[in-house]
Amino acid sequence: MRGTDEEAFRAFVTERQTVLRRRAFLLCGNWADGDELVQEALARVYVAWHRITPGAEAAYTRRTMMNVYLNDQRKRRREILTDQTPEPAVTDHDRELALTLTELLKDLPDKQRAVIVLRFWEDLTVPQIAECTGVAEGTIKSQISRALAALRDRLAEPPLTGAGAVP
Helix, strand or coil: HHHHHHHHHHHHHHHHHHHHHHHHHHHHHHHHHHHHHHHHHHHEEEEHHHCCCCCCCHHHHHHHHHHHHHHHHHHHHCCCCCCCCCCCCCCHHHHHCCCCHHHHHHHCCHHHHHHHHHHHCCCCHHHHHHHHHHCCCCHHCCCCHHHHHHHHHHHHCCCCCCCCEEE
């Protein structure tokens, strides 16, 4: 990479690092995985920097980040066996505390989570999301619809009573 390209890349990263970390946090659900996602995406953007059209750096980085995230999620779907039992059911007061944006997003399938972050966090339009992800607009619309329905259902769930019993 030439010196001017490297300077432009450094300036881009300095300017956008906060936005990139927040997007990655929303996708991954924690800062550690989010930071790894940003690092991997920026490494790929660095290699391709000379090919990126001036002014399209943010869109290229966003798409790269989404591709890295979705590819990583596909790899992680393997079953992990442990010798530990699952955590106990949450209590009523814990349930209210746990209903945060991150918790709601964590329960969505990966593709739905990605389009929700792009649509409502990044404030992209459906055509922009379709371009960013390489998926048809109709599919994006249905993914957003299903994700919002799942979030509404989750928010409408009655609180648990007792030790996780349903009345």
